[in-house]
Amino acid sequence: MLRRVLPQFARVLTGGLGAYAYDIDKVGISFHRAAWQQWPAPQRAAVREFLHAWWAHTLLTPDPAVPVHALLPLCAEASADIGPWLAVWEDLRHPVADRHLTDMIDEWEWDLLEDALPWRSWFVWSEEETEDVRTELAAWLVREAPARLRATGAPSELRHAVRLLGLPHADRWEDPHAPRHRYA
Template structure:
């Protein structure tokens, strides 16, 4: 069976198709302008006022990431079907995920007409559900959480979906994410730059980890100590017998192939 032939992938494909149908024919505003020195030329701007025309990857990226459109929502609707497929396919894998989520937030998609809002929300949830059980998602789960949280201004539904999922791959993603997040959480910092109120997001993340991780990560003693310490207030954290926190040992690299034997 094709590893991508799963109910979660089918749901994601439907969500992508719904984006294409819902935002078919959308364009930027006729009077939309952009800086020719820093963004691009008039010919490129004109392409955004033509519906459904595929954009070159560089133009697509400059378009969704530009912070100064007069109507960012209209521009985002124009590129969203292509943009969503590029994201799912990993074409934007090197992009800061907070920046992608903030582009959604700038578009104020949660204030769009009901049908448009619903298909964007379903796309994000379908993508999240698929990535949680995908062995090697194009965007790592810890990065995708940043994208979804910045796009929606909340962690709650994304963490709830993760907690409800009893799956070994989701647990592996959790261990990888927690190892990255605790570096900042131990310093009382949110592990990504945010447009939203940082303290409630950080508190929710560390509280969720402290409650949920011990159930799923029993074999990760050092990581669990880091999570528990991050959830402690200071100075209790520094007075704990497990402080200073031990470093996490990276997994050993696989042995190099023996070229003499042909393996």
């Protein structure tokens, strides 16, 4: 079914789904369940190209129709892999991409510090795979985010949150900059 409606669906997706925007978190699983990676090569390539173009364009768009914190899970679930999407982001050295990183960390800070995947995975991955995705995301943030957060003038709390991600879970809450100090 997805194969037949994909051209029209792509137009709707890139426009933000309008009244159906609340369903954006189900789109990645729809792609995944359609098993697009097993379609004939030209169709598979078209889907991959669409997702990559949409992702790169969104990272460089100041006010995208679908926020980056919603599109990253969609792309990761659609492809069952978060690595390629993080690699694209890493290669894009641009103030708008950096601003999106700041916004995403702000949106996901608590989940990340609790060692939780900051979105519902909709059964794309097993528990072990979900943990691997979360670990890969956290490691990427620890490595990639500090300089970009400084460049955007992000609040010190967000910079500390990323630093805390690099610590073992128990040690995070002993740190003087742990979030409980901010909310107390």
